[in-house]
Amino acid sequence: MSATTFQQQVKQELKSMDQRLYDLEEKMNSIDTKLTQVVDAILGNSLTKSGGFITDIDQLKKKINELELKLEKQEEFKKKFSWTIGLLTAGALIIQWITNIYPKLK
Numbered sequence: 001m002s003a004t005t006f007q008q009q010v011k012q013e014l015k016s017m018d019q020r021l022y023d024l025e026e027k028m029n030s031i032d033t034k035l036t037q038v039v040d041a042i043l044g045n046s047l048t049k050s051g052g053f054i055t056d057i058d059q060l061k062k063k064i065n066e067l068e069l070k071l072e073k074q075e076e077f078k079k080k081f082s083w084t085i086g087l088l089t090a091g092a093l094i095i096q097w098i099t100n101i102y103p104k105l106k
Contacts, residue, residue, distance in 0.1 A: 044052025
């Protein structure tokens with residue numbers, strides 16, 4: 001009778017171990033699914049090549065580069081405009097000075 005009790009205990013322990021193993025596998029599958037979702041959120045979907053933080057960061061880098069180029073062009077235009085206004089003003093002052101001196105020389 002002792003052998004049957006021992007066999008029953010072993011069977012019970014095996015069932016318990018099997019249940020724990022099954023639970024562990026389920027939890028691992030759940031973790032794998034969640035990890036896949038996190039990776040997709042960060043890197044984007046590898047099949048469709050869309051989405052993800054990396055794609056967003058790349059797009060932001062491109063937009064920043066475009067804005068920097070536009071800002072450089074605007075600064076260059078400001079410099080040219082300022083020099084043009086300065087030269088025109090200087091030219092006008094020289095012409096006015098000459099027109100004031102010319103009648104005095106006669």
